[in-house]
Amino acid sequence: MTLGYAIDEWMRTSELEDSTRKTYEGYIERTIRPAIGALPARKVDARALESFYTELRRCRIRCDGTPFIVHKTTDTHDCADKECKPHTCTPLAASTVRQIHSIISGTLSAAKRWTWISDNPALDARRPKQKPPEPDPPTSAEAARLVEAAFEMDEDWGTLVWLAMTTGMRRGELCGLRFARIDFDAEVIDLRRNWVLGKEKDTKTHQNRRIALDSETIVLLSEHEMRARNRLEDLRKEFTNDLFVFTGTKTPDHSQPYSPNAVTQRYKDMATRLGIDTHLHALRHYSATELLTAGVDLPTVAGRLGHGGGGATTLRVYAAWVAASDRKAAEILGSRMPKRTPKIEGER
Structure with a gap:
């Protein structure tokens, strides 16, 4: 049983949103199947997966590093007329490789449930680290x-x-x-x-x-x-x-x-x-960010945005603005406290 067959069965039996299914199908046909789809599922191990992810992070088409020309057509042609260009390695984004890992891990998890394999090596494989959210709102x-x-x-x-x-x-x-x-x-x-x-x-x-x-x-x-x-x-x-x-x-x-x-x-x-x-x-x-910096509490902001997890997602994405809101809260409390006159000159 090949990994490609297991992926097809997992996709057939999984309940996925239409948009998610369409995204996964693109990753499967463009990236996973051509590279490792023919491997027997029982021979896929953590090392093979990590090597696969490393190659994708170096070049999305997993070239061997030898220079070559990207031709615009397979017909006989003049490269100057067709504007054919030398291949430039472009890595897949870490987030994309993480989605590819999710597809493979989900497939192998199902294969284990179905007793096709004895364990799921994707659980041991290292995947690219998730990039911290960097929201950049307009001023x-x-x-x-x-x-x-x-x-x-x-x-x-x-x-x-x-x-x-x-x-x-x-x-x-x-x-x-x-x-x-x-x-x-x-x-x-x-x-x-x-x-x-x-x-x-x-x-x-x-x-x-x-x-x-x-x-x-x-x-x-x-x-x-x-x-x-x-x-x-x-x-x-x-x-x-x-x-x-x-x-x-x-x-x-x-x-x-x-x-x-x-x-x-x-x-x-x-x-x-x-x-x-x-x-x-x-x-x-x-x-x-406008709400947080104005001092609106985290659960309220999370509720307006439709974030789940009781505000955990909001806190992860907008940590810097939550800190700014916390600083503002501290200043508000400090301003309402009775003023104290230092007893010793120069004392903090």
Whole structure:
């Protein structure tokens, strides 16, 4: 029984999210199967896996180091015309190799359960260390420029960017949001769904959450709903709460959500025009770091972001800002204590 066969059986029997399955299939076909898929599963050991990971961290195609030309076509051609170039080794990211390790480890764990092998060598194999999270949110000044530019482009786009900043919602959550999930009276969003790969599904952590909204955001969303109602009236269609809040120009009736990829690209283009090096996901970081540095407690921030683990993920990602919040808390307490006059000149 080959490792490739075991992987196929593991993939067939595993319950994976569609997006995860698609990612795994790409790693299997491009990287795992060509390299070690033909090996008998019982001969895969920790040393073989560590050598495989080391090769991938050196060069993603695992070349032998001998220089060669990357040809643009297999037909007879003039390399100058086809712009063929010498191969340059490009390593796979540590995070990617860790995902490849997860596929192999999951496969071998299943093979052990199925009594195909006696143990799982992936448990002993060393994998690349996980890089510490390095969130890089825009500054307050940059955030102000971004949201102002978004509203100048059009009111709908400005509202989307504003909501991303003030709630920290994920891209798919923004795109999958329906009017029915906005409670204008209670001033909350009841977040239950996510839009990924053209499908509506649970949120990333499979948790429903309610996000409180400030009065200004409620006003903007109310105006946005009125614009949607007017559009549908012009189109001679009926407005229903089941419609998507944000939609692209191709579906002005709000029957389909804004494409997540289109949102990402539009935001990136806008930021580039402003000369700001950032991306859409950084707005989630902006929301989190602004709250933490303002002294909002960790569980509340974790709840708004939809992080699991009781705030462990939030603490790991935003440790520096949590420390800054702790320093601010210390200063607040110190300022409220009665002032003491040193008894000895120069005493600390």
